[in-house]
Amino acid sequence: MDIVVCIKQVPDTTEVKIDPKTNTLVRQGVPSIVNPFDKNAIEAGLRLKEKYGGKVTVVSMGPPQANDALKECLAMGADEAVLVSDRAFGGADTLATSYTLASTIRTLGHFDVILCGKQAIDGDTAQVGPEMAEHLGITQLTYVARIDIQGDKVQVYREHEEGYEVVEAKLPVLMSVVKSINVPRYPTVKGIMKAVHKDKIRVLSAKDMEVDMDRLGLKGSATQVRQIFTPPQRGQGILIRQDSARKSVDELMAKLTDAKIV
Amino acid sequence: MEFEFNEEQRMLQKMVREFGEKEVAPGAAERDEKDYFDRDLFDRLAALGLSGTCFPEEYGGAGSDTLSYIMSVEEISKYDDGLGVTLSASVSLCSWPIYAFGTEEQKQKYLRPLAEGKKLGAFGLTEPNAGTDAASQQTVAVRDGDDYIINGSKIFITNAGEADTYVIFAMTDKSKGTRGITAFILEKGMPGFTFGKKEVKMGIHSSQTQELIFRDVRVPAANRLGDEGKGFKIAMMTLDGGRIGVAAQALGIAGAALENAVKYSKERVQFGKPISRNQGISFMLADMATELKAAQLLTYRAAWCKDHGQPYSEAAAMAKMFASDSAMKITTNAVQVLGGYGYIRDYPVERLMRDAKITQIYEGTNEVQRMVVSGALLR
Numbered sequence: 001m002d003i004v005v006c007i008k009q010v011p012d013t014t015e016v017k018i019d020p021k022t023n024t025l026v027r028q029g030v031p032s033i034v035n036p037f038d039k040n041a042i043e044a045g046l047r048l049k050e051k052y053g054g055k056v057t058v059v060s061m062g063p064p065q066a067n068d069a070l071k072e073c074l075a076m077g078a079d080e081a082v083l084v085s086d087r088a089f090g091g092a093d094t095l096a097t098s099y100t101l102a103s104t105i106r107t108l109g110h111f112d113v114i115l116c117g118k119q120a121i122d123g124d125t126a127q128v129g130p131e132m133a134e135h136l137g138i139t140q141l142t143y144v145a146r147i148d149i150q151g152d153k154v155q156v157y158r159e160h161e162e163g164y165e166v167v168e169a170k171l172p173v174l175m176s177v178v179k180s181i182n183v184p185r186y187p188t189v190k191g192i193m194k195a196v197h198k199d200k201i202r203v204l205s206a207k208d209m210e211v212d213m214d215r216l217g218l219k220g221s222a223t224q225v226r227q228i229f230t231p232p233q234r235g236q237g238i239l240i241r242q243d244s245a246r247k248s249v250d251e252l253m254a255k256l257t258d259a260k261i262v
Numbered sequence: 263m264e265f266e267f268n269e270e271q272r273m274l275q276k277m278v279r280e281f282g283e284k285e286v287a288p289g290a291a292e293r294d295e296k297d298y299f300d301r302d303l304f305d306r307l308a309a310l311g312l313s314g315t316c317f318p319e320e321y322g323g324a325g326s327d328t329l330s331y332i333m334s335v336e337e338i339s340k341y342d343d344g345l346g347v348t349l350s351a352s353v354s355l356c357s358w359p360i361y362a363f364g365t366e367e368q369k370q371k372y373l374r375p376l377a378e379g380k381k382l383g384a385f386g387l388t389e390p391n392a393g394t395d396a397a398s399q400q401t402v403a404v405r406d407g408d409d410y411i412i413n414g415s416k417i418f419i420t421n422a423g424e425a426d427t428y429v430i431f432a433m434t435d436k437s438k439g440t441r442g443i444t445a446f447i448l449e450k451g452m453p454g455f456t457f458g459k460k461e462v463k464m465g466i467h468s469s470q471t472q473e474l475i476f477r478d479v480r481v482p483a484a485n486r487l488g489d490e491g492k493g494f495k496i497a498m499m500t501l502d503g504g505r506i507g508v509a510a511q512a513l514g515i516a517g518a519a520l521e522n523a524v525k526y527s528k529e530r531v532q533f534g535k536p537i538s539r540n541q542g543i544s545f546m547l548a549d550m551a552t553e554l555k556a557a558q559l560l561t562y563r564a565a566w567c568k569d570h571g572q573p574y575s576e577a578a579a580m581a582k583m584f585a586s587d588s589a590m591k592i593t594t595n596a597v598q599v600l601g602g603y604g605y606i607r608d609y610p611v612e613r614l615m616r617d618a619k620i621t622q623i624y625e626g627t628n629e630v631q632r633m634v635v636s637g638a639l640l641r
Contacts, residue, residue, distance in 0.1 A: 075273060187277050189311030189324035196270045 001054030001149075003045045004105055005078070005115045006132070007038035009062050009069035010122045018230050034069045037117025039076075039184040040177050044147060045115050046077045047182065052149060055079045057108065061089060061100055067201055074195035075187030082108065086205040091218030093225075094123070098131030099215050105136065107209045113154070114174040118143065129176035139169040142176045265559075271330050274315075278334050281310065282341035290342040293468035294613050300468065301382075301424055304348055307338070308379025313353055317361055321369050322377035328503075329565040332510045336561075339514020340521075343617050344468030346514055350507030351420040351469075352376065356383025356429050359500045360447065363488040372427050372447055384425035385504075386416035386474050387497050394630055397440045397494060401476060403432035410434075410446065410486065412479040415458065418624070422472035423457040426450050429500075430474065431493045443493035447485045454479035465616030502575045503568065504625045505582035509561040512582075512589035512621040516554050519589075519596035519614045523547060526600050543599060550592045557585040576638040583631035586621035593618040 011030040019026050034042075045056045058073040060066045061084040070081040084104045092100065105111060114133075119126035126142075133140035145164065146157035152171050157164040159178050187195070206216060214220060238255070242248040256262045267275065285306065293300055307313075315331040317323025331353065339346030357376045360368055375381040392398040401414025412432050416422075428448040435442035448455055458473030488496050524547055527538035537543050564581040567574035593615035597604035604611050622628050 071273065072276075075277075186281055186310055187273070188309075189274060189315050189326060189330075190319075192273045192277065193270060193324055193326060196273065 001048060001052045001113060002109075002111045003048055003054060003056045003113050003115065004108065004111045005038070005041050005045045005056060005058045005073070006101055006129070007042065007058055007060045007069060007073060007117070008035045008120045009033070009060065009066040010035045010120055013121050032065065032068065034072050035117050035120045035122075037119060037121075037177065037179065039117070040179055040181050041115040041117045042073050042076055042078060043182045043184040044144075044175075044177050045113075046185070048113065048147065048149065049077075049079075054112075057082060059084060059101065059104055059108075061085070061092075061097060061104070070201055071195045072187060074198060075191040076185055077191060081201045083201050083203045084205075085203055086216075088206045088213065088216045091221065092216065093221035093223045094125050094127040094131060095222050096216055096218075096220035098128045099135055099220060100211070101128065102132045102135035103209045103211045104204055105132070107204065112171050114138075114172070116174065116176045118176050118178050126176070129174060133174035136174070139173045140176075141167060141169060141173055144175045144177045145181050147175065147181075267329075267333065270326065271333055274326075274330055275333055275337060277310070278312070278337040281307065282338055286338065286341040286345060290468070291607075291610065291613070293342065293344065294465075295467075295607075297462065297467045299348075299424060299470040300345075303345065304382065305379070307345065307349065308382075311379065312338075312349060313357070313379045314377030316353070317357065317373065317377045321361065322374040327565075327569045328506070329562060329569055332506055332561065332565040335507055335510035336513045336517070336558075339511045340518040341514075342468055343511050343515045343614075344466040346511045347466060347469050347508070348382070348421060350504065350511060351385060352383040352425070354504040354507040355385030355420075355500055356425070356427055358503050359385075359429050359445065359487060359496055360427075362499070363445070363492075363496050364447075367484070368447060368487065376427060381426040382421055382424055383427045383429070384419055384421040385500065386419050386422075386428055386430035387501075388416060388418050389414070390417055394627060396497065397443070399431060399433045399443055401430070401432040402436075403434050403444060403446065403481070405434070405483075406480075408483050409480045410444075410483065412446065412448075412454075412476040412481055414476050416474040418461065418471055419474050420469055420471055420624075422470065422474055423460065424470050428474070429487060430476075431497055432476075434490050434493075438491060440494040441491045443497070444490045445487035445493040445496045446481050447487050448479065448481060452479055452481065464619060465613065466620055501625055502578045505578040505631070506561060506564045506568065506574075508621055508625045509557070509564065509578070509581040509585035512585040512618065513554070513558055513561055515614050515618050515621070516550075516557065516585070516589040516592040519593040519611055519618075520547070520550050520554055522609070522611050522614075523550070523596040523599040526603075530601075537599075546595055546599065550595055553588040554592060557581070557588045560584050576635055579626070579631040579634035582621075582625065583628045583635070586618070586628060589618040589621055590615075 009032050012033045015030050017026045049056050056078045057080045058078040059082045060070055074081050089100055116129035130140050141156050143159045144156045145159040148155045155168045240248050240251050311324050312334050314323035315326045316328050319325045335346050335350045360373045376383050403410040403412045431443055431445055433442055434444040454477045456475045458475050461471040527543050528536050530537045560581040564574055564577035567577045596611045597615050600611055603609050
């Protein structure tokens, strides 16, 4: 089985502080980690390899520093690592990121399964995985808590608040996994030694792939992050209760219009 | 001169810290309270390869170095130093002498499972009448055909009762004094080999300390470690390495104490400000941090000497002595910084202070360490 796992190096958000003066994130001195959900994805990939044979390739789009995250995944047992890095990718939103990653995977060749974590703990959008599946024209299975492969089909349990949805699909698929799917293994001492002494991690830049330059980075981004801030404490809220739904809606619309929300 | 860990060591440190925080720390207070040796926790630690860090791959190890192993003992000891000494006693005092003095058969039979983390080791030298005066061994081993018959006992043995493999010492020729002591590898379950009293200690409650009892234990000559009469030398050389492990344990204890004290001093407000703003406290913390750093450098240097094939007896003695004395001071001061709360079991510093004391005593009391250093100095 050819298994590709997409990971992201993120700041350890439990350590992140908000600068009280500017209300923005203080990133300095915050340790970087492999996005926790991505570790679940790596573990899922390793277990698939242990059960069905094959290879696990871990891919990450990021600056050169993301190599540390890739090495950690190699130390867990991944076979190969690819860093997708280029100035041209800078400033990318989820659309440009998913386009870049999808192009990378096309460049790498054959795959049976792509695994992603549910969401990144810094962006929290949960969009990149599903968008990648769309770019690649393959089935996406999200919130996966259990994976069973039978020949060329996969059956998954999708986690909902009230239970599980069991879905079957034909390979290849992209799956994004939730925390409850597994407990990621720790790298072993031998794994760490192998990861550090391995041949250089393969680096792909824009010129190594067939891409439309206009769809990369800031240029290829449909959205822009203007500001990150802690929202002010929520007030009590206003309860609108007129004696008819119509009157309640009218009052609500009046308030929304006044507040220039609509 | 490099003063930084290399990439491999930094990754290993990260892994051990994560394991420590998630798996070791949560149960540490309970293990201390209940005097509980958690074999399952050790097995999980060992399964990551931490019992074999510094042994070659051909014997089941990871092929890394002493410094990496020592650093892992320090890190684990920050969360539970009883677990730290369980690891260091097994690796430094049992696995290492088999690696250094064993035959190929002994290495494959005994070192491999220890390095792979499948078995736990122990070292039995101390007896009721042979502590610092280690040469006064009363345990005897008498040759009988292809075997030796061992009679006697050992006390204060770390990992006793739980360990699978034991490197022990016995007198084979009383007339030769220290040159009449021989080392043997014993297995738990050998007829006549039993365990006595489990000691209730001041600290390191999560580490098991028990007596070894030998009553006509028949040990094949193939289990003799090294030649007859070489046992004392083997013991002393083994202890040299073990001392670096104890120093690392002390570093972990001291590091955890300092971290707790710093954190508390920033949070505790008296007279309208955090007590860290008082120089009485901040100067104390500065002294603690400096001593810890000095102890770390001495310890890492001793490991470095061992890794580079240099004599390391004196370096190990300095490290053990300084690190343990520092740990005692740092933990005592940490309790002081926490004031009344420092004395309460809910806060980890009182356990750290109780745990620190033994590092000044075992694997050669600090008086013995001073004998080693002054001996080297005044040659």
